[in-house]
Amino acid sequence: MSLAATTPALPTTGPVPASEEVRGRAPQQGAGPSRPRVLSIAGTDPTGGAGIQADLKAFAAHGAYGMAVTTALVAQNTHGVRSVHVPGAEFLTEQLDAVSDDVVIDAVKIGMVADEANARVIATWLGRVRPPFVVLDPVMVATSGHRLLDEGAEQAVRDLVALADLVTPNLPELAVLLGEPAATTWPDALAQARRLHAASGAVVLLKGGHLTGEESPDALVGPDGVTTFSAPRVDTVHTHGTGCSLSAAVAALRPRRDDWVGAVRDAKTWLTGALRAGGVLAVGTGHGPVDHLAHLPTLGLRAFSEEAWERIAGWREAVEGMGFVRALADGSLAAEDFGFYLAQDAAYLAEYARVLSRASLLAPTPEARQFFAGAAVESLEVEQALHRDWLGEHAGMDRGAVEDVDPSPVTAAYTNHLHAASNGSYAETVAALLPCYRLYAHIGDVLVRRAGDLRGHLYARWIALYGDPSFAEATRTACAFADEAARWVSPAERERMLRAFELSAMHEYLFFEQGLVRPGWPVPPVGRQAAQV
Numbered sequence: 036m037s038l039a040a041t042t043p044a045l046p047t048t049g050p051v052p053a054s055e056e057v058r059g060r061a062p063q064q065g066a067g068p069s070r071p072r073v074l075s076i077a078g079t080d081p082t083g084g085a086g087i088q089a090d091l092k093a094f095a096a097h098g099a100y101g102m103a104v105t106t107a108l109v110a111q112n113t114h115g116v117r118s119v120h121v122p123g124a125e126f127l128t129e130q131l132d133a134v135s136d137d138v139v140i141d142a143v144k145i146g147m148v149a150d151e152a153n154a155r156v157i158a159t160w161l162g163r164v165r166p167p168f169v170v171l172d173p174v175m176v177a178t179s180g181h182r183l184l185d186e187g188a189e190q191a192v193r194d195l196v197a198l199a200d201l202v203t204p205n206l207p208e209l210a211v212l213l214g215e216p217a218a219t220t221w222p223d224a225l226a227q228a229r230r231l232h233a234a235s236g237a238v239v240l241l242k243g244g245h246l247t248g249e250e251s252p253d254a255l256v257g258p259d260g261v262t263t264f265s266a267p268r269v270d271t272v273h274t275h276g277t278g279c280s281l282s283a284a285v286a287a288l289r290p291r292r293d294d295w296v297g298a299v300r301d302a303k304t305w306l307t308g309a310l311r312a313g314g315v316l317a318v319g320t321g322h323g324p325v326d327h328l329a330h331l332p333t334l335g336l337r338a339f340s341e342e343a344w345e346r347i348a349g350w351r352e353a354v355e356g357m358g359f360v361r362a363l364a365d366g367s368l369a370a371e372d373f374g375f376y377l378a379q380d381a382a383y384l385a386e387y388a389r390v391l392s393r394a395s396l397l398a399p400t401p402e403a404r405q406f407f408a409g410a411a412v413e414s415l416e417v418e419q420a421l422h423r424d425w426l427g428e429h430a431g432m433d434r435g436a437v438e439d440v441d442p443s444p445v446t447a448a449y450t451n452h453l454h455a456a457s458n459g460s461y462a463e464t465v466a467a468l469l470p471c472y473r474l475y476a477h478i479g480d481v482l483v484r485r486a487g488d489l490r491g492h493l494y495a496r497w498i499a500l501y502g503d504p505s506f507a508e509a510t511r512t513a514c515a516f517a518d519e520a521a522r523w524v525s526p527a528e529r530e531r532m533l534r535a536f537e538l539s540a541m542h543e544y545l546f547f548e549q550g551l552v553r554p555g556w557p558v559p560p561v562g563r564q565a566a567q568v
């Protein structure tokens with residue numbers, strides 16, 4: 036039997052029929068989905084702090100795939116609700132069917148239902164399409180005091196509670212659902228939550244946001260008794276949409292947690308962080324929203340290596356303009372000064388290679404381990420070899436003598452900084468190592484351009500090494516590893532990375548500077564008539 040014979044033709048206009056055949060074609064069974072598919076049925080908040088907009092953010096914040104069906108369009112902002120437009124029950128049905136005819140729903144969160152007809156539509160739909168987890172936030176009145184549910188619709192919401200797995204009332208909503216006065220103490224509220232659970236069968240997540248005191252506790256009240264989740268009360272006026280965000284987070288987490296306790300615990304911890312970060316969002320002049328992405332503070336920031344490079348713009352320019360670097364480029368640098376610099380650089384590279392090895396040890400991936408181990412070898416075999424050759428030829432120093440060079444205070448300060456950074460994290464270590472690549476590749480590039488024809492240039496081999504495309508390539512790779520490491524760190528850790536990078540850049544400046552300014556420090560016995568390298 037062909038599909039064409041069993042599947043009704045899709046009309047070009049009007050609603051798509053919710054036939055079993057249409058539903059059955061959804062190519063989604065088979066391999067398990069990578070993310071829970073979670074639906075919000077709620078009203079809107081065009082300022083993005085509450086309602087559907089908040090739900091979608093909370094879903095994404097917990098790694099769920101978010102979907103949304105709109106019950107009501109609400110003209111509201113951080114000061115309050117201006118007006119509500121309800122498209123109507125028929126259109127709500129069409130939206131719900133459009134989703135459930137096509138997509139498997141792993142969890143659903145119901146927020147503002149707006150009126151009785153909408154509540155009935157949702158109840159009917161739940162009777163037909165029963166997602167494994169149904170969370171109901173019985174939104175009745177906004178934080179600002181504006182009604183979000185018609186007065187006549189309270190019974191219809193009570194009926195919805197009986198269809199939900201979890202219901203998340205605040206204190207006034209709990210009272211309305213029971214037809215009792217609002218509780219003013221936590222024990223009274225718990226007693227009411229027990230009564231609602233007994234009457235409806237739904238697990239109750241009682242929210243203590245409307246209480247006063249040091250804590251803002253919530254409690255799960257269900258067949259296993261009461262589980263309390265205590266959390267410090269955040270001193271903030273930015274609580275717009277906390278209820279929406281919490282219930283959405285619980286719905287997003289539940290398919291990947293063993294029970295409601297696990298989902299609520301993680302959602303509550305997340306919400307407390309989101310509340311703390313809400314103030315600096317600077318959204319609106321009233322009761323602003325929470326920061327749904329407070330746990331991902333580095334999301335969207337520029338690549339670490341770009342930000343770090345910009346931060347040292349002043350030092351970069353200073354290095355380009357240094358007398359030592361200018362003289363290196365035009366070949367006028369005294370051989371004795373170059374010899375001193377090279378001998379110190381040999382001492383530096385010995386330590387640099389050890390810190391590269393440590394980066395390899397700390398690196399989280401085989402690729403990074405291999406790169407930094409290879410870089411350690413390269414810095415000794417290629418870079419330090421240049422130093423050994425030159426110092427051998429021009430200062431008569433054998434390998435042992437080069438290896439015995441005492442680091443100057445400036446050299447020691449730089450390598451001590453690298454070792455200190457490498458006692459921190461991998462990310463900090465890589466950040467500290469990076470200027471040595473980045474600044475040298477940059478200077479190599481500048482010098483190749485400044486020096487012009489390198490034939491006959493006294494320091495041609497040094498300039499060619501750092502101006503070589505292969506050094507630029509290694510620098511790009513090192514930057515990519517630093518950027519990858521920075522992707523997963525906290526803001527404090529990112530700041531430590533930037534500081535480590537900046538300090539290394541400053542040390543690079545001082546390192547060149549000591550080539551010309553070195554009060555009485557030992558200089559290798561460089562012959563006066565230095566030949567071309």
Ligand SMILES: Nc1ncnc2c1ncn2[C@@H]1O[C@H](COP(=O)(O)OP(=O)(O)OP(=O)(O)O)[C@@H](O)[C@H]1O
Nearest residue numbers: 178205242243244245251267268269276277278279
């Ligand atoms: N100042 C606060 N500090 C810490 N947690 C809070 C604070 N205010 C609310 N919460 C928490 O936010 C969640 C929502 O609680 P609340 O009682 O405010 O619900 P709601 O009234 O439905 O929210 P909404 O403001 O979205 O209408 C609960 O987990 C509550 O404990």
Ligand SMILES: Cc1ncc(CO)c(N)n1
Nearest residue numbers: 078079085086147177276
């Ligand atoms: C659409 C909508 N749902 C819920 C709330 C409660 O915060 C709100 N303000 N707006």
